[in-house]
Amino acid sequence: MSAAIEQQVEGFQKLFTRVKQEVAKVIVGYDDIIECVIMSLLANGHVLLEGVPGLGKTKLVSTLADVVHLKFSRIQFTPDLMPADITGTNIVQENAEGEKFLQFQQGPIFANVVLADEINRATPKTQSALLEAMEEKTVSVGKVTYKLDPPFFVLATQNPLEMEGTYPLPEAQLDRFFMKLKVDYPTLSSLHTILNRTTRAQEPQVDRVLDGPQILEMRKTVKAVPIARPVQEYAIRIMMATHPNTEFAHPLTDKFVRHGASPRSSQAMIVGAKIRALLNNRVYVSTDDIRSVALGALRHRIILSFEGEAERVDPDTILKGILESVPDPS
Amino acid sequence: MSDKELIIHFLEKAEKRVRSNKRFNDIAVTLAIALVVPVVFKLLDLYFLFRGRTVVAVLGLWAVGTVAWIFTRLRGRSPLNQVAGNIDSKARLNDQLKTAYWFIQNPRDSRWVDVQIQHTANAAGKLRLDSLFPRRFPRASYLAGGLLFLMVLLNFIPISLNYNWLAGHAAPPFRLTDAERKSLQNALKLLEKAKAAENALIAEQIQNVIEDLEQGNISQEEAMKQLEALRQELEEGELDAENMTNGLGQMAAILRQSKALQATAQQMSRGALDEASSQMQVLNARLEGLAPPDIQEMAEKLQLASERPRTGLQDLARAFEAASAALQRGDRSAGHSGLDRIARELKSLAEQLADQELRSKSADEIGDLVDALQDADPQETAGEPGENGRPSGQNKAGQPTDGERGETTEQQSGENPEQAGEGEPGESGEQSGEGGEGGQNPGGTSEDAADGKGGNSFGGSMKSAPLEGEVTALEVQLQKEALKIEEGLGGEEPAEDVEAAGERERSKLDYRNAPSNLTPAQKDLLGQDRIPWQSRQLIKNYFQAVKPTTTQTK
Numbered sequence: 001m002s003a004a005i006e007q008q009v010e011g012f013q014k015l016f017t018r019v020k021q022e023v024a025k026v027i028v029g030y031d032d033i034i035e036c037v038i039m040s041l042l043a044n045g046h047v048l049l050e051g052v053p054g055l056g057k058t059k060l061v062s063t064l065a066d067v068v069h070l071k072f073s074r075i076q077f078t079p080d081l082m083p084a085d086i087t088g089t090n091i092v093q094e095n096a097e098g099e100k101f102l103q104f105q106q107g108p109i110f111a112n113v114v115l116a117d118e119i120n121r122a123t124p125k126t127q128s129a130l131l132e133a134m135e136e137k138t139v140s141v142g143k144v145t146y147k148l149d150p151p152f153f154v155l156a157t158q159n160p161l162e163m164e165g166t167y168p169l170p171e172a173q174l175d176r177f178f179m180k181l182k183v184d185y186p187t188l189s190s191l192h193t194i195l196n197r198t199t200r201a202q203e204p205q206v207d208r209v210l211d212g213p214q215i216l217e218m219r220k221t222v223k224a225v226p227i228a229r230p231v232q233e234y235a236i237r238i239m240m241a242t243h244p245n246t247e248f249a250h251p252l253t254d255k256f257v258r259h260g261a262s263p264r265s266s267q268a269m270i271v272g273a274k275i276r277a278l279l280n281n282r283v284y285v286s287t288d289d290i291r292s293v294a295l296g297a298l299r300h301r302i303i304l305s306f307e308g309e310a311e312r313v314d315p316d317t318i319l320k321g322i323l324e325s326v327p328d329p330s
Numbered sequence: 331m332s333d334k335e336l337i338i339h340f341l342e343k344a345e346k347r348v349r350s351n352k353r354f355n356d357i358a359v360t361l362a363i364a365l366v367v368p369v370v371f372k373l374l375d376l377y378f379l380f381r382g383r384t385v386v387a388v389l390g391l392w393a394v395g396t397v398a399w400i401f402t403r404l405r406g407r408s409p410l411n412q413v414a415g416n417i418d419s420k421a422r423l424n425d426q427l428k429t430a431y432w433f434i435q436n437p438r439d440s441r442w443v444d445v446q447i448q449h450t451a452n453a454a455g456k457l458r459l460d461s462l463f464p465r466r467f468p469r470a471s472y473l474a475g476g477l478l479f480l481m482v483l484l485n486f487i488p489i490s491l492n493y494n495w496l497a498g499h500a501a502p503p504f505r506l507t508d509a510e511r512k513s514l515q516n517a518l519k520l521l522e523k524a525k526a527a528e529n530a531l532i533a534e535q536i537q538n539v540i541e542d543l544e545q546g547n548i549s550q551e552e553a554m555k556q557l558e559a560l561r562q563e564l565e566e567g568e569l570d571a572e573n574m575t576n577g578l579g580q581m582a583a584i585l586r587q588s589k590a591l592q593a594t595a596q597q598m599s600r601g602a603l604d605e606a607s608s609q610m611q612v613l614n615a616r617l618e619g620l621a622p623p624d625i626q627e628m629a630e631k632l633q634l635a636s637e638r639p640r641t642g643l644q645d646l647a648r649a650f651e652a653a654s655a656a657l658q659r660g661d662r663s664a665g666h667s668g669l670d671r672i673a674r675e676l677k678s679l680a681e682q683l684a685d686q687e688l689r690s691k692s693a694d695e696i697g698d699l700v701d702a703l704q705d706a707d708p709q710e711t712a713g714e715p716g717e718n719g720r721p722s723g724q725n726k727a728g729q730p731t732d733g734e735r736g737e738t739t740e741q742q743s744g745e746n747p748e749q750a751g752e753g754e755p756g757e758s759g760e761q762s763g764e765g766g767e768g769g770q771n772p773g774g775t776s777e778d779a780a781d782g783k784g785g786n787s788f789g790g791s792m793k794s795a796p797l798e799g800e801v802t803a804l805e806v807q808l809q810k811e812a813l814k815i816e817e818g819l820g821g822e823e824p825a826e827d828v829e830a831a832g833e834r835e836r837s838k839l840d841y842r843n844a845p846s847n848l849t850p851a852q853k854d855l856l857g858q859d860r861i862p863w864q865s866r867q868l869i870k871n872y873f874q875a876v877k878p879t880t881t882q883t884k
Contacts, residue, residue: 005445226442228432230411231425284446286424328415329428 005283012221012278016042018209022067025204027060028197029190033181036296037064037155042218043271045178046134046154048119048169048300053159055183056194061115061155068215069208070112070151077122079165083129087139104141109133112149112212116156120166127173130154134176151215171259171303178268179293180300225274227285230329235269235290237329241322242302250325252318256308261301268297287328295319333451334434340454341410341417341431347463348413356403358471364396365477372484372495379491381546382500389495411435420462426450502544504553510702514540517695520688529689536560536696550703557700564693565849574683575601577640581650588631590624603680607673614669617662625665629657632672642682646675690850697851 016038023034033049037060040047049057058074065072075086088107094100108114109130119127133139134154139146156177158169174180186194197204240248243260253260272293273285280289299315308318331339371388374380380388414427430450433443485494493499506514514536521533536557543553582598585591590613597606620628632654639647653668846853861869 002445002448005441224440224442226429226433226438226440226446228425228429229436230428230432280424282424282426283442283449284426284429286426286429288424328419 008221009278009281009283012218013281015210015214015218016275016279019064019067022206022209023060023063025206026063026197027056028193029186030056030060030183033183034060034064036179036181036293037061039272039275039293040178041068041151041153041215042222042275043178043268044151044219045268045271046156046176048174048177048180049155049157049183050160050180051157051183052185055185057157057183058115058117061113061157063206064155065113065115067206067208068113068210068212070153070212070215071149072113072115073108073111074115074117075108076117077119077126079121079123079167081122081126083126084141086126086129087133087141090142104144104146106146107139109139110146110148112151112153114152114154116154118159119156120158120169122167124167124170127167127169130156131173131176149212151212151219174300175262175264177300179272179296181296182299222271222274222278225277225283225285227270227274231273231285231287231290232270234287234326234329235266235273235294237326238269238290238294238322239263239266239298241326242298242318244305250318250322252313252321253302256305256311256313256318257302258305258308259303261298265298265301269293272297291323294323333447336451337427337430337434337447337454338410340457341413341427344417344459344463345408345410345413347459347465348408348416351463351465352408353404354465355468355470357400358468358474360396360400360403361474362470362477364392364399365474365481367392369477369481369484372481375495375501376484376487376489376492379493379501381502385495385500417457417462421453421457423453426453502546504543504546504550506540506544506699507702510699513695513699513702517692517699520692520695529685529692532560532564554700554703557696557703561693561696561700564689564696573640574642574679577643578603578679580640581635581643581646584635585631588624588628590620590628591631598676601683603676603683607676607680610669610673610676614666614673617665617669625657629654632657643679646672646679649675693849694851694854 019038020031020034023038024031027034037047037049041064049060051057062072062074075081084107086107086109088105088110090102091105092100093103116130119130133148133152137148137150137152139148159166237248239261240246241250241260242253242257242265243249244254244257246260269290270285273289276289276292277283277285295316298319302315302318304313304315368389371380371385371392375385411428411431414431415425417423418425418427426446427450430447433447437443482496485492485496491501493501518533518536521529521536539548539553539556539560542548543550548556578598578601582595585595585598588595594606594609594613597603597609617625632650636647636650636654649668649671653665653672656664656668
């Protein structure tokens with residue numbers, strides 16, 4: 001019994017590591033980002049990548065799609081992009097007898113890995129076209145609801161610099177992302193490696209090491225990892241600490257936060273922590289695991305108050321304060 | 331033993347170790363904090379000198395409080411989940427034990443949970459409690475030990491006013507100052523020297539009174555009352571030494587007129603009664619060799635000296651009378667016996683006078699002690715609120731004047747009584763030597779003297795003081811008047827001292843034997859009231875100016 005579990009954990013670690021290694025062949029210097037992206041994939045979540053243009057966000061997603069051997073589609077979000085451009089639409093078709101009928105033409109959302117590039121450039125109406133797909137894994141067009149093939153994984157990118165002509169993602173939309181990852185500039189040594197790899201005649205090729213069924217199996221493994229109530233309570237306490245003017249609120253929260261994180265954040269923390277536990281060869285979740293995923297799971301789920309916005313408070317600062325103040329469960 | 335039991339057993343063992351370490355640490359910390367109280371209390375005691383009752387009360391409360399606090403701290407056990415968390419953090423187990431314990435307490439049907447518990451049991455088996463929770467002296471124990479050492483050290487500081495609490499000593503409720511204690515010791519020494527048996531009893535009573543006072547058994551007022559009573563008891567049996575000395579002087583003056591008795595008389599006039607006794611023995615030995623006229627003369631003078639004896643000299647006078655009678659009868663054997671009796675009486679008198687002097691000085695010391703106690707400021711009892719009496723810590727510096735006085739008395743007590751009269755003015759020992767200068771210490775006013783109520787400056791009784799002749803009256807009545815004392819006034823006449831008239835003719839009035847109710851201590855005090863040197867010339871000029879002129883005198 002023990003051996004089977006250990007074998008399962010070992011298999012999980014191996015596959016995870018292989019995917020990571022393959023992606024890292026192309027994407028250099030972003031090991032943490034790659035790991036979190038794979039974690040989100042295995043946690044049945046979606047990722048919002050934030051970073052300035054040219055850092056390899058799109059490349060990361062496309063590489064991942066190649067590695068996991070899944071159907072990949074890319075949507076370039078623009079202000080004139082319509083919801084139907086994402087979900088698809090019914091078009092008039094004519095059969096051999098000359099009869100005309102409506103046929104649903106699938107949009108780019110019908111893929112396993114969807115890259116929503118520069119998602120904040122589209123209008124909120126278009127952005128919201130992703131809502132149902134991201135949460136329910138279905139697409140409703142007219143009176144018909146189409147189910148998306150699992151695994152369904154959305155990777156959205158947004159540029160934090162250009163605010164003109166952009167539409168910040170609504171809170172409901174943000175909450176549907178498992179993690180929000182900040183992509184910073186690579187280090188000097190990483191840049192050398194990037195240049196060496198991308199300016200040669202032949203670019204590195206990646207192998208397909210993971211397929212859809214394996215991903216689904218790995219998701220089952222993740223969900224099987226047990227968590228003790230004290231550790232779970234720790235995650236809840238962290239989430240509660242982001243709620244201003246409550247019993248557990250952190251002073252920074254009271255000062256700079258208008259709305260705290262939703263229960264989805266706790267789910268994200270715990271699922272992410274479970275993956276961390278497996279990666280650390282453990283069959284239980286620890287508070288360290290919770291802490292390691294807390295920033296990515298919470299930073300996009302707290303809404304700053306006017307004061308916080310005015311003082312340009314980084315949500316990470318508030319979250320770090322919370323992580324330091326919430327005591328370990330006894 | 332199953333994995334779950336193994337984990338629980340390990341946690342229980344760890345809990346015991348944690349608890350014992352915590353108890354040790356708590357005790358050390360509590361003692362380190364609590365020991366500050368007795369140390370500070372002891373430091374305060376070096377200045378305030380707390381009574382034994384106070385020390386016992388405070389230290390008792392402290393001990394009870396400390397024990398109660400330690401008891402409350404040691405009660406209860408740490409929950410196992412807390413111990414598990416503690417071990418997780420120490421052994422860096424990433425909440426493994428805590429999670430396992432929670433799963434043991436909240437079992438669920440999951441293979442993953444079983445594996446987790448199994449892994450945890452394996453990990454727990456590898457853990458060593460000695461390395462996780464080593465038994466070591468907490469830092470606070472060093473501090474507590476240091477404070478304990480300081481406490482012991484403070485108790486053994488060799489300071490006169492430091493009482494060793496560890497030996498069960500504490501400051502008495504009342505403590506004599508150094509000066510008072512010196513007075514007491516002087517008095518006791520003097521009483522010890524005195525031969526009278528009752529003196530030992532009085533000394534013991536004095537010691538008991540002081541002991542009771544220091545133990546708080548009696549109040550300060552009660553102690554003063556008892557000491558005063560003892561002092562009066564000492565003075566009650568007192569001989570009128572001055573009167574006796576004067577009487578002996580008169581006897582010596584008479585005896586000196588006999589050739590055979592000159593040596594004895596000389597010693598008597600000097601107050602050396604022991605020597606006088608020896609001389610009398612010598613005379614007795616060579617009585618056979620004396621010529622009959624000398625014997626006759628001796629008998630007459632002895633008879634004359636035996637008349638009107640002063641108080642305390644009656645036995646000697648009777649011995650004189652008996653010896654005189656025997657010598658006049660020509661009864662040599664009775665004469666020998668009479669002279670021998672005189673010698674014994676003289677020796678006895680010498681002893682009595684010496685004993686009396688010691689008793690008198692002792693009474694003076696007791697009087698000083700009572701005065702010092704009376705002068706003690708009752709406001710200085712702040713160290714012992716609510717206590718009647720001075721705390722033993724006050725007046726540590728002592729009262730220098732008392733101390734000096736005590737020393738002076740002590741020195742004088744060792745001196746030969748014969749030399750007492752040679753002391754400087756103001757010394758207590760001069761009273762015997764200067765008692766003859768009665769003019770300076772009149773026992774009463776001139777009116778009193780005229781009424782026959784004049785007091786004897788030496789405390790002699792009225793009945794025993796024979797008066798000679800009529801009462802004299804001063805020729806000069808002192809009145810308040812402005813005097814013009816010019817330079818050279820009286821210089822035209824032959825210079826004559828005020829004492830010149832007295833030297834020409836001695837008064838026959840026994841003014842020195844005037845009765846007085848003053849105690850020797852009071853007399854001593856009066857005797858110290860001298861004319862200041864700077865005023866002596868002025869006063870002399872005054873008397874020179876008011877004295878009768880030569881022509882008027884003639």
